[in-house]
Amino acid sequence: AREHPHHPLALFDRRFGRWMQHQDQLTQQLRQALARAELRLHLQPQFDIEGRLRGAEVLLRWQHPHQGLLAPADFVPVAERSGLIRPIGAWLMEQSIALLAGPLRGSGLRLSVNVSVQQLHDDTLVEQLDALLSRHCIAPGHLVVEVVESLLLAPGMEARLAKLRALGVEIALDDFGTGYSSLRYLQELSVDEIKLDKAFIDPLHQAEDAPLARSIIAMVRTLGLRLVVEGVESAHQVDFLRRQGVDLLQGYHLARPEPPEAFLARLDARAAA
Ligand code: C2E
Numbered sequence: 001a002r003e004h005p006h007h008p009l010a011l012f013d014r015r016f017g018r019w020m021q022h023q024d025q026l027t028q029q030l031r032q033a034l035a036r037a038e039l040r041l042h043l044q045p046q047f048d049i050e051g052r053l054r055g056a057e058v059l060l061r062w063q064h065p066h067q068g069l070l071a072p073a074d075f076v077p078v079a080e081r082s083g084l085i086r087p088i089g090a091w092l093m094e095q096s097i098a099l100l101a102g103p104l105r106g107s108g109l110r111l112s113v114n115v116s117v118q119q120l121h122d123d124t125l126v127e128q129l130d131a132l133l134s135r136h137c138i139a140p141g142h143l144v145v146e147v148v149e150s151l152l153l154a155p156g157m158e159a160r161l162a163k164l165r166a167l168g169v170e171i172a173l174d175d176f177g178t179g180y181s182s183l184r185y186l187q188e189l190s191v192d193e194i195k196l197d198k199a200f201i202d203p204l205h206q207a208e209d210a211p212l213a214r215s216i217i218a219m220v221r222t223l224g225l226r227l228v229v230e231g232v233e234s235a236h237q238v239d240f241l242r243r244q245g246v247d248l249l250q251g252y253h254l255a256r257p258e259p260p261e262a263f264l265a266r267l268d269a270r271a272a273a
Pocket residue numbers: 044058059060071072073076085092114115116174175230231232233250251252253257
């Protein structure tokens with residue numbers, strides 16, 4: 001019956017077939033994207049509670065020849081499945097370090113780069129970073145690597161993160177509170193920064209208070225870790241977070257991800273102020 005064109009499974013097969021074809025096509029195009037210089041990095045500014053610029057998160061974009069500017073959700077899964085995330089991740093790291101070594105040198109600003117599971121499992125990541133950092137003489141504490149919580153449970157991860165920290169790279173725990181987070185990990189693992197997921201401050205769109213966010217913030221502060229809140233979309237949230245004493249804010253209300261030129265223009269504005 002599945003062969004009958006109107007059978008629900010036949011429909012599924014056709015859709016799945018098309019999806020597979022699309023994935024294959026994307027993989028082919030992504031393979032060429034690096035060589036054709038179609039990948040971009042965007043920077044989303046991070047501010048302290050006094051409104052001073054303190055750094056940025058590096059976010060990957062793909063200037064696709066036909067589909068316009070693609071966000072990571074459109075192609076990072078394909079990159080991960082195909083293994084292309086490794087060369088892409090290496091490229092992104094090199095670009096980020098070049099920014100720190102060049103236009104950002106002396107600015108005191110930090111860059112945070114997302115690192116996927118596959119990259120962290122790659123034994124050469126630490127060597128790559130070591131080579132890049134020493135070639136460019138980046139002072140410790142200016143490069144932050146963002147990892148998601150679930151990664152910390154993988155065997156051998158602790159040792160790997162320790163090696164990164166020994167290079168002067170800081171570790172941020174991304175999307176905190178959405179995964180396996182166990183408070184125990186926070187104490188046992190050596191991370192420098194916690195990024196509180198947007199979901200925790202979303203209730204502030206409707207309510208005056210966000211008790212869960214409030215208590216997590218208090219806890220992270222007790223541990224003495226740097227706390228970044230992401231997904232800040234309103235002035236009300238900023239007020240709340242300022243009162244709670246978080247360290248850094250990131251979100252559309254303050255600034256959207258932007259091309260490096262726009263971000264660097266902020267430095268000139270800052271110098272002129
Ligand atoms: P993430 O690490 O949680 O990054 C934050 C995402 O939230 C970004 O989406 C950013 O544009 C978005 N965002 C920032 N402020 C707001 C806000 O106020 N409201 C809302 N609704 N969204 C906000 P983006 O750039 O689409 O990235 C999505 C995810 O893709 C990232 O989530 C990260 O997991 C992944 N990603 C991005 N760049 C890279 C990369 O270079 N390598 C790897 N492996 N993954 C990356």
